[in-house]
Amino acid sequence: MTNEKLKGLRVAVLVANGFEEVEMTAPRSALDDAGAHTSLVSPEQARVRSWNHTEWGDEFTVDVSLDAARADQFDALLLPGGVMNPDKLRIRPKAVAFVKSFFDEHKPVAVICHGPWTIIEAGAATGRRIASWPSLRTDLLNAGAVWVDEAAVTDGNLVSSRKPDDIPAFNAAMVELFSHAGAVTHA
Numbered sequence: 001m002t003n004e005k006l007k008g009l010r011v012a013v014l015v016a017n018g019f020e021e022v023e024m025t026a027p028r029s030a031l032d033d034a035g036a037h038t039s040l041v042s043p044e045q046a047r048v049r050s051w052n053h054t055e056w057g058d059e060f061t062v063d064v065s066l067d068a069a070r071a072d073q074f075d076a077l078l079l080p081g082g083v084m085n086p087d088k089l090r091i092r093p094k095a096v097a098f099v100k101s102f103f104d105e106h107k108p109v110a111v112i113c114h115g116p117w118t119i120i121e122a123g124a125a126t127g128r129r130i131a132s133w134p135s136l137r138t139d140l141l142n143a144g145a146v147w148v149d150e151a152a153v154t155d156g157n158l159v160s161s162r163k164p165d166d167i168p169a170f171n172a173a174m175v176e177l178f179s180h181a182g183a184v185t186h187a
Helices: 023-034 084-089 093-104 115-119 134-142 166-178
Strands: 009-016 037-042 047-052 056-060 076-079 108-113 129-131 147-148 153-154 158-161
Touching: 009 023, 009 093, 023 037, 023 047, 023 056, 023 108, 023 134, 076 093, 076 115, 084 093, 084 115, 084 129, 093 108, 093 115, 108 115, 108 166, 115 134, 129 134, 134 147, 134 153, 153 166, 158 166
Parallel strands: 009 037, 009 076, 076 108, 108 158, 129 147
Antiparallel strands: 047 056, 153 158
């Protein structure tokens, strides 16, 4: 049932092969249920494959090629985790530039688990409170962020979360943050 809180909001969901399936599907469903229009953006061609805990998961249709994607086409960004996904994205200059442009334009961004690796690479972690999978703690501290061990943390235009168990809290915080798209800035 759609509640229309995010009616008309255009959300990019940036993923490469190996994203944690539930970290994309559950938040994407929450966004769609709130009336947003979500688009999978990927460097992969046509289809992108998820990781499902300990093995390869489902394939999903790529809606927009990363080569063709521009931040001005979207109002907000979702960065699912998984280990492989952000590790692949953070070494692709186009992916890093795409993520950086959301921060440069003060658009809302939601990130979970290992997803902050891409935010670090985009130079957008400094001074922010960020939750993540525990193994990113040192990476975030070295990037100038404050690592937080909480289910969902909102810092300006960024909401972050630690792991799949946190998805209910993450989704609620993400929908709330995204409902203010256009008015949110990082202090």
